Amino acid sequence: MSRTNRRALTHPVTEEIDLLDVLHALSDPTRMTIVRTLAAEPERACGTFPVDVAPSTLSHHFKVLRESGLIRQREEVNRRMSMLRADDLQARFPGLLATVLAAWDRTAGPVSP
Amino acid sequence: MSRTNRRALTHPVTEEIDLLDVLHALSDPTRMTIVRTLAAEPERACGTFPVDVAPSTLSHHFKVLRESGLIRQREEVNRRMSMLRADDLQARFPGLLATVLAAWDRTAGPVSP
Numbered sequence: 001m002s003r004t005n006r007r008a009l010t011h012p013v014t015e016e017i018d019l020l021d022v023l024h025a026l027s028d029p030t031r032m033t034i035v036r037t038l039a040a041e042p043e044r045a046c047g048t049f050p051v052d053v054a055p056s057t058l059s060h061h062f063k064v065l066r067e068s069g070l071i072r073q074r075e076e077v078n079r080r081m082s083m084l085r086a087d088d089l090q091a092r093f094p095g096l097l098a099t100v101l102a103a104w105d106r107t108a109g110p111v112s113p
Numbered sequence: 114m115s116r117t118n119r120r121a122l123t124h125p126v127t128e129e130i131d132l133l134d135v136l137h138a139l140s141d142p143t144r145m146t147i148v149r150t151l152a153a154e155p156e157r158a159c160g161t162f163p164v165d166v167a168p169s170t171l172s173h174h175f176k177v178l179r180e181s182g183l184i185r186q187r188e189e190v191n192r193r194m195s196m197l198r199a200d201d202l203q204a205r206f207p208g209l210l211a212t213v214l215a216a217w218d219r220t221a222g223p224v225s226p
Contacts, residue, residue: 018220019213019217019220020145021140023137023139023140023213024140026133026136027134027136027137027140029133092216092220093212093216095208096212096213096216099208099212100132103132103205103206103209104132106206107131107205108132
């Protein structure tokens with residue numbers, strides 16, 4: 001098992017996912033783009049999203065998404081992988097994520113990863 | 114017609130309501146409570162909502178809600194009335210407001226005005 005000096009990645013359990021945290025996390029264009037991208041595939045490495053922000057800013061956005069319960073992250077040897085917690089969100093807030101993404105596609109157009 | 118020294122109340126037209134602005138407006142507990150309260154009645158005077166914040170803070174929250182397109186406000190002689198733009202939101206983002214309010218009721222419980 002590899003050792004790492006990164007802090008452990010914390011995720012809220014499904015029952016503690018907070019609606020206002022989720023709405024706040026989704027209210028930013030970079031974070032919405034990350035969520036929209038992840039909705040189309042099972043998992044993706046953090047540096048490969050179609051967003052144009054500094055690495056430290058991107059790291060903050062991933063933290064907001066993770067702590068809100070929208071995404072789950074795990075470490076691989078040389079990279080951090082992210083996946084959307086679609087099933088957890090559907091269990092907690094039925095229809096919410098799908099409705100928000102449909103609204104986003106309606107106005108911003110779907111992403112082309 | 115009465116004269117007033119208050120600035121004119123501006124509202125985005127339906128086609129310009131921005132999803133991220135709406136999500137941001139809904140991500141605050143006071144603003145969510147205002148929206149939830151307005152979902153249950155046609156119109157309400159600003160000082161009568163079941164929220165416990167200073168008048169200047171409340172005024173800010175109403176401004177965020179109005180400028181996001183979530184509510185419409187109009188002046189009466191001695192008070193400002195607010196109403197939810199439910200039809201406009203349904204036209205712009207079908208199902209969004211209902212889904213968010215259902216999620217809020219699911220976790221916070223419906224308000225009792």
